[in-house]
Amino acid sequence: MATYNVVDLSSVLRTLCDLNAQGQPWPGPSAAREQHHHDQAKPPSHTRTPPTDLATITTWPAALRHVMRTVGQSEETQLRIRGLIRSQHTHERQWWKGREALLAKQAARGDKKKELDAVLRSIGAPVDPKEISTVAEDRAELTNYDEKVYKASAQMAEAMAAELRGMGIPFFGTVRNEAVNDDEAKLTASELHHLQSRMLELLQDLCKE
Structure with missing residues (x-):
């Protein structure tokens, strides 16, 4: 999994975005000094950049720029995402341990039955041939557990x-799928799922503890 340098990458992205918007080459020292004096002469502006409409973010580069500008520079948002990641991992461990415990319980039932049968035979007592639980019953019990875990994991994913x-992460809200022009393709459900998975990987890298 790739690692992202939050500060450096964010700065580079902002610079590239500014240069692309201006359509200008990288300024030399002289141009930079002229720009500095020009900026000083400008009256202060009180206009604010309008918030990004997340529904219009349908490509990975645009989503990457947005996340590096927001999550990458907000410790509070990173803390909230770390909490979500910890909660997910905790639940996954609990579900796995529960499944392992169920398998162990099923195996123990069979072993105890065998031990009891051996004792009964040793003293000449009748042995009940009926199994405590059949293979089919054990499989049904395990399937029922897996279905409950699947339902719980789906609910956790929705939450x-x-x-x-709510934190303004692209691809997890409404995605405006209408094509703006003929060259812009709509997102399919499969593409959206792929972008969501890719975004989750990025968030885990950005918010590592």
């Missing part, structure tokens, strides 16, 4: 998506 949407 996390809502949290990320």
Whole structure:
């Protein structure tokens, strides 16, 4: 998994974005001094940059610029995302341990039955041929557990998506899929899922503890 330098990459992205918008080459020392004096002569501006409409972010480069500008420079948002990641990992560990415990319980039932049968045979007592639980019953029990875990994980994913949407993370809210022009393709469900997975990987890298 790739690692991102939050400060450096954010600065580079802003610079590239500014240069692309101006359509100008990299300024030399002289141009930089002239720009500095020009900026000093400008009256202060009180206009604010309008917030980004997340529904219009449908490409990875645009999403990357937005996240590096917001999450990458907000310790509070990073802390919230770390909390979500910890919660997810905790639940996944609990579900896995529960499954392992169920398998162990099923194996123990069979072992105890065998031990009891051996004792009964040793003293000449009748042995009940019926199994405590059949293979099919054990499989059904395990399937039922897996279905409950799947439902719980789906609910957790929905809750996390809502949290990320509230934090302004691209691809987890409404995506405006209408093509602006003929050259712009619409996102399919598969593409959106891929972008969401890619965004989660980026967030985990940005918010490592």
